[in-house]
Amino acid sequence: MDEITLRKLMSGVSADELKRENQPKSPELEAARQEVENLDNTIKKALDVSLPSDFEARLLAIPDDETIVKPSVPKNQKPIIYSLAASVVLAVLVLLLQPRHDQNFAVSAFDHASHVHSLSSPISYNTVNQQLEAFGAKLEGNIGQVVFVKPCRLKNQSIMHLIVQVNDAPVSVYLLPEQSNELLSSSQDGKLIGVPMQNQSRQVYLVGEDQANLQQAKQKLKDKLSFQI
Amino acid sequence: MSTNRMRYETLVKRYHADLYKYACWLIGDTSIAQDVLQEAFLRAWKSIDSLQDDKSAKAWFITIIRRENARRFERKQFDLVDIDFIHIEDEKTMSDQQLITTEIREHMMMLSEEYREPLLLQIVLGYSTVEISQTLSLNQKTVLTRLYRARNQLCHVVNQTEKQRS
Numbered sequence: 588m589d590e591i592t593l594r595k596l597m598s599g600v601s602a603d604e605l606k607r608e609n610q611p612k613s614p615e616l617e618a619a620r621q622e623v624e625n626l627d628n629t630i631k632k633a634l635d636v637s638l639p640s641d642f643e644a645r646l647l648a649i650p651d652d653e654t655i656v657k658p659s660v661p662k663n664q665k666p667i668i669y670s671l672a673a674s675v676v677l678a679v680l681v682l683l684l685q686p687r688h689d690q691n692f693a694v695s696a697f698d699h700a701s702h703v704h705s706l707s708s709p710i711s712y713n714t715v716n717q718q719l720e721a722f723g724a725k726l727e728g729n730i731g732q733v734v735f736v737k738p739c740r741l742k743n744q745s746i747m748h749l750i751v752q753v754n755d756a757p758v759s760v761y762l763l764p765e766q767s768n769e770l771l772s773s774s775q776d777g778k779l780i781g782v783p784m785q786n787q788s789r790q791v792y793l794v795g796e797d798q799a800n801l802q803q804a805k806q807k808l809k810d811k812l813s814f815q816i
Numbered sequence: 817m818s819t820n821r822m823r824y825e826t827l828v829k830r831y832h833a834d835l836y837k838y839a840c841w842l843i844g845d846t847s848i849a850q851d852v853l854q855e856a857f858l859r860a861w862k863s864i865d866s867l868q869d870d871k872s873a874k875a876w877f878i879t880i881i882r883r884e885n886a887r888r889f890e891r892k893q894f895d896l897v898d899i900d901f902i903h904i905e906d907e908k909t910m911s912d913q914q915l916i917t918t919e920i921r922e923h924m925m926m927l928s929e930e931y932r933e934p935l936l937l938q939i940v941l942g943y944s945t946v947e948i949s950q951t952l953s954l955n956q957k958t959v960l961t962r963l964y965r966a967r968n969q970l971c972h973v974v975n976q977t978e979k980q981r982s
Contacts, residue, residue: 594960594964595960597963597964597967597968597971598945598959598960598961598963598964598967599938599945599963599967623967626967626970626971626974627939629916629917629920629974630920630924630935630939630967630970631939631940632917633916633917633918633920633921633924634837634841634920634921634924634936634939634940635837636836636837636840636841636846638832638833638836639850642832642836642850643828643829643832645854646828646832646853646854646857647825647828649824649854649857649858649861650821650824650861711847714847737854
């Protein structure tokens with residue numbers, strides 16, 4: 588078999604393609620093709636990576652985290668859209684200057700937590716701190732097994748969301764941004780309970796099903812969670 | 817459930833496993849691969865209206881993942897590779913097949929990205945050489961050469977390992 592044919596085989600060009608190129612069908616070519624096929628199967632098996640059990644659920648939960656979908660807009664409508672957007676921004680600014688009603692945050696937090704509380708893959712302490720670093724926060728010790736850590740958008744704010752297992756039950760910990768002016772207070776919706784806490788002038792909101800677990804998580808966070816000043 | 821949501825869920829279910837494998841081997845770290853893939857799927861969800869035909873979804877996802885991975889390097893220089901998923905177990909207790917698997921995994925990450933990526937697209941995602949050349953914006957002959965060299969190196973690894981064992 589000539590060098591070019593061998594190179595083509597080793598580049599993954601199939602035997603059918605080679606036949607179409609009028610290559611003679613020889614036992615030598617067939618043996619070489621078989622060898623490459625075996626090599627590919629070996630490589631394919633070697634490249635297997637086990638998928639984290641909750642990864643699909645995390646990807647499926649993305650629309651719950653980010654519910655704003657940009658519709659495609661024809662170009663000639665864009666100036667109108669921009670004018671409308673400017674009006675909306677003005678209206679939002681006026682609203683932002685009004686006192687905030689804290690129940691809204693609890694409703695969003697409960698809704699968000701109920702979608703992601705099924706996650707269960709442990710995340711290493713270093714990975715958690717890498718994520719928290721970007722948010723100006725740091726864990727200085729164990730607060731329990733963290734199974735989720737990700738910035739999420741809640742009420743148009745970027746909020747760091749952690750899920751910690753406390754007595755085998757999930758507790759959501761929402762770290763609000765420094766500039767947030769949410770007024771948080773305790774709340775409940777029949778299943779989930781929400782409690783606020785203040786940590787170094789930063790606001791934190793905890794959501795879980797059990798009051799005792801929430802208090803336990805709150806105490807641990809008071810001791811181990813710090814923010815850069 | 818909205819049509820967009822249903823469409824997104826179908827695409828996640830169909831492609832996430834292969835794309836995860838591709839991202840792991842492209843990046844060399846499972847945690848970072850998960851982050852990159854989550855960001856990529858978030859971008860995909862936000863712009864799902866721009867995907868005209870679901871048949872081209874795989875290529876669309878690959879483009880988003882490659883851009884997201886490139887953005888990572890724009891933001892920060894990473895000291896890779898801490899390949900936590902390469903080693904299976906102690907070499908002495910491995911079977912021949914496990915040893916070959918480990919050697920291939922190690923050498924896969926030693927291949928430069930220009931050789932590794934076309935091979936991943938072909939073997940993991942089943943791309944043809946034409947599709948690879950379109951995805952990577954390369955001449956088809958260049959793709960063939962890179963695939964040949966990548967396979968050749970891995971073939972050498974397999975042969976060497978088999979020789980050492982026998």
